Amino acid sequence: MARKKRIAIIMGRIYNNINKSLIHGMLVQANALGYSAFVFALNEECDNERITHGEKNLFHALDFSVIDGVVYAPYTFCSSDYYGYIDNYLTEHCTVPVVRIGLEVGDYIPFWYDDRNEISDITMHLIYGHNCKKLLCLTGPADMPVAQNRAKGFIDAMQKAGLEYSDKTIVFGDFWINAAKDLATEIADHVREKPDAVVCTNDNMAISLCDALTERGYSVPNDIRVTGYDGSAESRMHVPAITTYRTSQEKLGKGSVCLLYEKITGIHCETDNTDTGTILCRESCGCSNCHERDEAFDAEHRLTEEGYMDSMVSAAFHDADTLDELVNEMFAMRYKFIYNKDFTDSRLLLCLCSDWDNVSNEYRRDGYSDTMYLISSDGSRCSFRQSEILPEILDREGFSSTFFLPVHFQDQCYGYIALDLDENIDNFNMEYIKYCREVNNALKYLSTKNELKRLQHRQSVSLSRDQLTGLYVFQNCKDVWAEIRDSSAENNEQLYMAVVSAGGIRHIENKFGSVESDKCIMTIAEILSKCCRSREWLFKATDRSFVMIGSGNNPDKHLDEYIKKIEEKMWRYTITSSEDHIIYIRSESKVVKDPTTLSKEDVLDMFTRMLEMIDERAEKQLSSHIHYSELLKLRRDIFVHPEFSWSGDMCSQKLNISKSYFYKIYLQTFGINFIHDLKKSRMNCAKDLLTSTSLLLPDIAERCGYDYYNFMRVFKREYGITPTQYRKNDH
The missing domain is CATH 3.30.70.270 (Reverse transcriptase/Diguanylate cyclase domain)
Known part of the structure; x- marks a missing residue:
């Protein structure tokens, strides 16, 4: 069967509404072009180095031989530590085209929306909608193309309106809160002339600037009007609500996949232009946002959130004593994050390393085992090569989007978990993130609990061992x-x-x-x-x-x-x-x-x-008999020197007893009659010489106390084959 056409998508915080729109556009366009998608995301982003290491390990699961291309959105990650690591990993290992949304770095194929025109639009709103004449633009670092492009949009609007501007009109910052605070300080200290309005090229800087100006006694928007850019949820909840530009993330996602398709196939394709961005006029620029409609909140979504909080997921997971019990609880609780109408169309796939439950100090920190073990919510269980990412036999017909999250506890790698969906990406939500974190903790709890049981069992078993031989009693x-x-x-x-x-x-x-x-x-x-x-x-x-x-x-x-x-x-x-x-x-x-x-x-x-x-x-053994010690020594001599002409007469004379009495006490002492014991000793010697030396058969016969003819006859009768055949077979 031909390999399914598939792209990989790498991005963070998919549960965020803006990012969800972005990936929705990617998946819609991929489906239209006949590609399914593997989506690689993270459980959490934090400053803990061990947790960060465990999260980053997910990208070792990428095998570029089973995908056709990559769409990568680094700006969706909170920390440069994450996207810096992914940049390096893709540079070293990726063998397929990579479209990088946003920041233009390295040899990747860059893609971004037309933020120059959008910044120009929001600047024109301040100029013509609120009669602002003196404006500043707070943008990102000067060496960042995105920051430069947005600053050019501001300049375009100033030129169209015939307003004066200079190099001091553009303030290069950090796309974060510090530059906004510094600008507020300069305005308050009269280092910089108070503007009528400040155009911030992202919402984070706009929110921070509003707060910093308010702390220094300025009123927003009465003294200074402020706008943002991105259309984030935080901008709406802020007081005052931030005027911003909601970009078309869905259109951006579609465009990135079209560009990747062109690089893979050489065929140009266009997205539909029905979905465009829009200015959200709110309080920070002097507009009223009372006309802005509340976003619909699906009652089923609310029930899902409340159901998760009421479900006691952690307690249920931690009650499991075996991996099977834990997996059964996991799959039974899928309804806590998957909406009812999509329950039967989704699959949850837990893929564990072969050594996932290693609790020693040498546990797995990097990469995955060559062979992985998969347990699926549809009942499938199998081992597969990790290079497949997921077993090909589980591929569905038609389009599918599969979301991967790392399964780990701090820096200990367990494997990864995959949520396989047909269409509705809303099932990749905060409840699912919480659910996967609970799975991580439950696997750690289970492995630790089982190790304690193992130690207790071994302690009890050690008490069952014989101290001398080490064997169990x-x-x-x-x-x-x-x-x-x-x-x-x-x-x-x-x-x-x-x-x-x-x-x-x-x-x-x-x-x-x-x-x-x-x-x-x-x-x-x-x-x-x-x-x-x-x-x-x-x-x-x-x-x-x-x-x-x-x-x-x-x-x-x-x-x-x-x-x-x-x-x-x-x-x-x-x-x-x-x-x-x-x-x-x-x-x-x-x-x-x-x-x-x-x-x-x-x-x-x-x-x-x-x-x-x-x-x-x-x-019946005559162990107290005067001849017992002599019998033991005699038997040793027979074993060590089979070449001697041992006989009942000879042995009875050594012990100074009759032959019949010798035969009797020999049998009683060793549980075997003398003739049989002698023959067995000589045959053991013969087998040893046949396999460990190159002696000729007559020489072996002599060393075993036989003439050649009798040796051949006795050996064949005892083992059913000749000495030569025995040697050849190397018994």
Whole structure:
């Protein structure tokens, strides 16, 4: 499927009425030209460096390979820190055309409305409407083209009216409050002759000048008339209300998109000219604003605002214990900012980094994870590459406008949230901004709460661990059995278990001390752990016994493999250990036929019975017999030197006992008969030499205590393949 044609729009404070008109014009024109829009905005602009960092991070989500161009309105941001950062980011990374509304900076394509003629119109109103002869123009910085252009509009009007003007008639300021205060001081101190009127080229300076003149004893408009420019809501609410020029922000927005379209396609297009600016005559110039109609305020909008305040959003979000619960609450409360008639036409998309809930000091501060996780209000859930910005599979047919806000807590990046709308941008309102701030706080609260739970769980789990081996003690892990049982049922697998008891420990403790016996238990625990598969769990049962619980489709095979691996590793430990003692294991295994009916207590009883069976066999062990130590040493010698001509006669002579008695006590002591144990030792040695050396087979046979013919026959019978095949397969 071909990529959808789309532009990106970057601007601040979209909830502001003037800016809302601007973006409305952009979206209407984009729709007419067949483009959808990604709109990147901010939650808040403040002086807190960490919050500022978190807000700026949103622009790392921009991938210019999935958009055709950018419209950027820097003047809609409160702080130069924000638009300076965006300027630099676009300069370094942007590969598509950028139309920059307002300030002419860098290599961007500039676009602005005809403010020269509009300033001229409002100046003419003062001259002909109020008979003003001596006028001043307070504009922005002298090095700013916008400020110069507006000053030229003032001069145009003065020339048309035949009024005198000079360089001192134009006052270059800052487009902010300080220059206005300075001008009021100069007038009050008679440094500058009192004018009949001051034309301010934005509302901020006009409001500030009115206040400063009033503080110094001047009456506005009786002593000095003041006008502004922009048509801001503040100008209307001020006392006196500021005469201003409401520019056509919608026309400006449409024009910026037309210019971008021309740069993308090379095709010229025009906007309709039905929407124009107008002078708003009010009290500050001497006019009355009683004829100015109150702007309509939709009752549904008021209900939305009141509903948000009454909704207890914060409490509902903070009650969530999991991400799913939080998301469900989020989507359930969309009606708090989305007007009823648009509810079914909008989608809310929460896109989280893969590491969003990292609470360590190394949390994500810059950029986003390569893979993001999306949760949508329409039920969609998926992972996607961040370079897509949003998954292509979620694209709607036809026009859509998607508004992005950063999701973060101070400088910790969580991801971003997208509000996908068909047409009505009124749903991107102050209530939505508040809502998203609550989401940010709720995610932080949730991650912190879950981390505290995790720490509490780990603390309780640490109390469940055996201090010597680090293994969990099964008796102390209340929920483990249920988790393993349920996981097995979900995967349609059978459960099996093996109980392993360590032998020779008491003898080592008596002869070498408790430190050596502890080392041996740790060795056995390590061997048992390494022999576990991915779905096998090992626990400590008693001081010298362990329990392995496994889950799989072939339990008998898995149990057999587990015991064989243990025996091989025990054999390897015996022949490589520098200690002059030997340890061994006894085991019982069982396949659990119907685990769903078993409680943890039932499993403990099962373990206990299996241990009793091992102990019953161990009771026959002649550990108090005079030959016990000699048997342990003899077995070690058999393991270390398989090449010797071991036989029942030879071993019984070493112990000075009869051969039949030797066979009996060997079996009772180690749980395996002598002949089988000898063969297993020699086969383990053979496998080790086959895989770790390049010795010829006759040499290997000799080192294992066989002649070549018998070695080949025994090996094939034991493993079903020849030694050569075993070596080739690199078992």
